[in-house]
Amino acid sequence: MITSPFIRKPTSVQQVMLTVLLALLPGVAAYVWQFGAGILVQIAIASLTAVVVEALFVHLRDKPVGLFVGDLSAVVTAWLIALAFPPLAPWWLTALAVALAIGVVKHLYGGLGQNPFNPAMAAYCLMIVSYPALMSQWPAAGHLDFQSQLQLILGGARDLDAITGATPLDALRTALREAAQPDSALHGLAATHLMEGPAYGWLGGRGWEWVALGYLAGGLFLLQRRIITWHIPVAFLATLAATALLLWGMRPEQFGSPLFHLASGGTLLGAFFILTDPVSGATTPRGKLLFAGGAAFITLMIRSFGAYPDGVAFATLLMNLCVPLIDMATQPPVFGHKKD
Amino acid sequence: MLAKLFQFHGGVKPATHKEASTREAIAQVPLPGRLVVPLHQSIGGTPRPQVLPGQRVLKGERIGAADGNVSAAVHAPTSGTVVAVEPAVMAHTSGLTTLSVIIEPDGEDAWIRCAPVDYRAMPPDELRDTLRDAGIVGLGGAVFPSHLKLKPGKGGRTRSLILNGAECEPFITCDDLLMRERAPAIIRGAEIMAHILQADEILVGIEDNKPEAIAAMEAAARGKAQIQVVAIPTRYPAGGAKQLIKVLTGIEVPHGQRSTDYGVQCFNVGTVYAIFEAIDLGRPLISRIVTVAGNVARPRNFEVLFGTPMDHLAAQAGPQPGTDRYIMGGPMMGYPMPAFDVPVVKATNCVLVASPALFPPPPPEMPCIRCGECAQACPADLAPFELYWFSRAHNFGKAQEYHLFDCIECGCCAYVCPSHIPLVDYYRFAKTEIWAREREKDAADQARERFEFRNLRQDLEKKEKAEKLAAKAAETKAKLAQEAQSGGDGGADDPKKALIAAALERARAQKAQAEPKNTDNLAPATQAEIAAIEARRTVLSPHADSPGSAGFAQPARSPGDEQWTANAPLSPPDEAESGLVRPGSARSPEDA
Numbered sequence: 001m002i003t004s005p006f007i008r009k010p011t012s013v014q015q016v017m018l019t020v021l022l023a024l025l026p027g028v029a030a031y032v033w034q035f036g037a038g039i040l041v042q043i044a045i046a047s048l049t050a051v052v053v054e055a056l057f058v059h060l061r062d063k064p065v066g067l068f069v070g071d072l073s074a075v076v077t078a079w080l081i082a083l084a085f086p087p088l089a090p091w092w093l094t095a096l097a098v099a100l101a102i103g104v105v106k107h108l109y110g111g112l113g114q115n116p117f118n119p120a121m122a123a124y125c126l127m128i129v130s131y132p133a134l135m136s137q138w139p140a141a142g143h144l145d146f147q148s149q150l151q152l153i154l155g156g157a158r159d160l161d162a163i164t165g166a167t168p169l170d171a172l173r174t175a176l177r178e179a180a181q182p183d184s185a186l187h188g189l190a191a192t193h194l195m196e197g198p199a200y201g202w203l204g205g206r207g208w209e210w211v212a213l214g215y216l217a218g219g220l221f222l223l224q225r226r227i228i229t230w231h232i233p234v235a236f237l238a239t240l241a242a243t244a245l246l247l248w249g250m251r252p253e254q255f256g257s258p259l260f261h262l263a264s265g266g267t268l269l270g271a272f273f274i275l276t277d278p279v280s281g282a283t284t285p286r287g288k289l290l291f292a293g294g295a296a297f298i299t300l301m302i303r304s305f306g307a308y309p310d311g312v313a314f315a316t317l318l319m320n321l322c323v324p325l326i327d328m329a330t331q332p333p334v335f336g337h338k339k340d
Numbered sequence: 341m342l343a344k345l346f347q348f349h350g351g352v353k354p355a356t357h358k359e360a361s362t363r364e365a366i367a368q369v370p371l372p373g374r375l376v377v378p379l380h381q382s383i384g385g386t387p388r389p390q391v392l393p394g395q396r397v398l399k400g401e402r403i404g405a406a407d408g409n410v411s412a413a414v415h416a417p418t419s420g421t422v423v424a425v426e427p428a429v430m431a432h433t434s435g436l437t438t439l440s441v442i443i444e445p446d447g448e449d450a451w452i453r454c455a456p457v458d459y460r461a462m463p464p465d466e467l468r469d470t471l472r473d474a475g476i477v478g479l480g481g482a483v484f485p486s487h488l489k490l491k492p493g494k495g496g497r498t499r500s501l502i503l504n505g506a507e508c509e510p511f512i513t514c515d516d517l518l519m520r521e522r523a524p525a526i527i528r529g530a531e532i533m534a535h536i537l538q539a540d541e542i543l544v545g546i547e548d549n550k551p552e553a554i555a556a557m558e559a560a561a562r563g564k565a566q567i568q569v570v571a572i573p574t575r576y577p578a579g580g581a582k583q584l585i586k587v588l589t590g591i592e593v594p595h596g597q598r599s600t601d602y603g604v605q606c607f608n609v610g611t612v613y614a615i616f617e618a619i620d621l622g623r624p625l626i627s628r629i630v631t632v633a634g635n636v637a638r639p640r641n642f643e644v645l646f647g648t649p650m651d652h653l654a655a656q657a658g659p660q661p662g663t664d665r666y667i668m669g670g671p672m673m674g675y676p677m678p679a680f681d682v683p684v685v686k687a688t689n690c691v692l693v694a695s696p697a698l699f700p701p702p703p704p705e706m707p708c709i710r711c712g713e714c715a716q717a718c719p720a721d722l723a724p725f726e727l728y729w730f731s732r733a734h735n736f737g738k739a740q741e742y743h744l745f746d747c748i749e750c751g752c753c754a755y756v757c758p759s760h761i762p763l764v765d766y767y768r769f770a771k772t773e774i775w776a777r778e779r780e781k782d783a784a785d786q787a788r789e790r791f792e793f794r795n796l797r798q799d800l801e802k803k804e805k806a807e808k809l810a811a812k813a814a815e816t817k818a819k820l821a822q823e824a825q826s827g828g829d830g831g832a833d834d835p836k837k838a839l840i841a842a843a844l845e846r847a848r849a850q851k852a853q854a855e856p857k858n859t860d861n862l863a864p865a866t867q868a869e870i871a872a873i874e875a876r877r878t879v880l881s882p883h884a885d886s887p888g889s890a891g892f893a894q895p896a897r898s899p900g901d902e903q904w905t906a907n908a909p910l911s912p913p914d915e916a917e918s919g920l921v922r923p924g925s926a927r928s929p930e931d932a
Binding site for chain 2: 004283333337
């Protein structure tokens, strides 16, 4: 017997995921424009792996394969991994990361809706710990034609030093370390001066600021479509900027500017697409603020004092751990109980 | 106009589908062949039947009298003959039956003598009794007896009387049409109620998608300073009493509390109209406006006598092929009916003719992705997905902690869920389970109390008996001592004692005789042999005091202490039992 309500809004998990994929397109377009079509190859490898692994696990778990693969949640994970990874990473690294994300982080924890950790970020952390060298080879903007990119991704030759370098976050960090040494040539130069090199653009890293703007556009689209609420992006970006401002204001020669932090690394991808993952994130309005604020603070601490250039992935996982507590502690008052 | 409207959280805006049934005026329904009038049509006690089969009744004659004050009377919807008073399938999803009066109309539709009431001359208590006996209940769907709500709050006054004309459910337009066509009567009813409630103001809340109804009500209220007609934003469930009170006054009435205590009282406009008819015309509630919509050619509103079979009603609107069931109420909160011929009752605001094309079965259910759409849509500010997890996990304590019982089952959460989870079903399940467990717990508590009382009583009895016995023993001892002292010249006692001793002796002898030995019927030779063996045995075992008694004989027992020894082995298990049956052990662990 079907009971009320008898009508339903025409919406589905598939539609939600499709909207997220659509929202990623501006960022992907900027990526291709600035760094070449190699990223599309990565996205294709990741998506294919995701669909195969998802189908395998859904089948093993005796669920309708078409329905669950068709919800596109695995494809969203795949795209996020492809976009978070270095675009010239070897194909097997991307595939392995996606397989771990879908198979282990998602399905071993119960599948769609059950995973306590963000699959894409868990895979990123696993890979950066396991393959630190491969995970830190980033190309400079507009450097390489598609043919060479394809060879690097699919082929074995990995003589990349000529064409890749550190990310702006990494470069700045190395430069700042250098500047801190009294016998260095860079000694005494402030971050603002250090950032005048060719690796930096008008906001953050050269080329990367366009990709970041693409993510921002996609994020605003998600907000407009009510797929996400304002809480997480606003809290994340505001906390990141405020913490960066505090450090930068005290020691401009040692820390990056707020604007640099906002436009670099995984900041905007994280703010709009990663931390907003509803499954592993906080769900109450106040909880979302706490969750994203905490993630921003941890991100900046890792960037400024930690061993890794970017901290969004680790920050996400650490805050994922806190979600049950945060949600429990921030339940909004219900109708008629608001005064007590 | 009001200075400020308030907003309730959440809500949804489904397609209203109201236009189709508002094109034509309210129509009358031809008398059906028979009317099945259930006696239980409101919250509270089941009215007692007042008629017998074969009896002739007039239109408006009381056929069921209110059972106590939390109940409302039921009346004959037309004149005719009572053919039966028997259980019939009721207008409820369960398909259960309820005692109903079945009337065969005589076609004359002859009224009883209606006695209008001068409400200003009648004391409020009598007015409330009049309404109870006129069968007035909330016609918005909750069918709560109205006279119980018509009591002023603190200080004998009510700040706001709210008329609910919001009608937020899709498809339903019965209140809309009623307001359009009978606005002056509704206003008149509201004035009667304001008098009973001693209300300062009357607010009429109507969703702004009913401009005609708003205009009609405004026209009827013109010149009456006490009454304000307020257009409120169209957003389901604005017609929920608590949501409407919030929108109009900003007051949030918590679950389980009466709005009267907050100086507000809210009535559906249909109820207000019924009160007008009961007081000003002296007519009891025997019919209501019902919307027939959905899979019909001409959706329309009808004035329907209670007891009219739904299929008879739907036939007036031109039913289309493909109908698979009727839904009583709207698509958000309505109930599927167990049959097509169930009767229209006081709670029936709409008969929604459903077909698979109109209300297709929901797409397959997916796992919850915690997207929070439901929390954003919930008008009670709940976290529906958390309630879902807890209900699913049978973690009912936690579900209650997250305010499960504040859920009004409006269906907004299930409406917006991208995973197509039938969320409301989970809450209904959890609520039913909790109620069942509470009943179980009550029963267990009662059983425990009874058990503990029994133990206490038995202990007391034991103690009393022991005391009596001790007293008797002491008495006997004293007597013996006295006898010993007085040197055996007991007088009356001695013959008695001798008699008892003689009787005991006789009994012993009889017993010995009566008990046959298994050696009695043997041949003399064998008997002699046995005797010889016995003699030898006696010599061999000097401790054996009697033949054959060594290890097998029953311990001797005197008739006097038989009762106590019989009782003694019983008491330890009793105690063990009382130790095992802890108060909570009959309950399930979740209740702890």
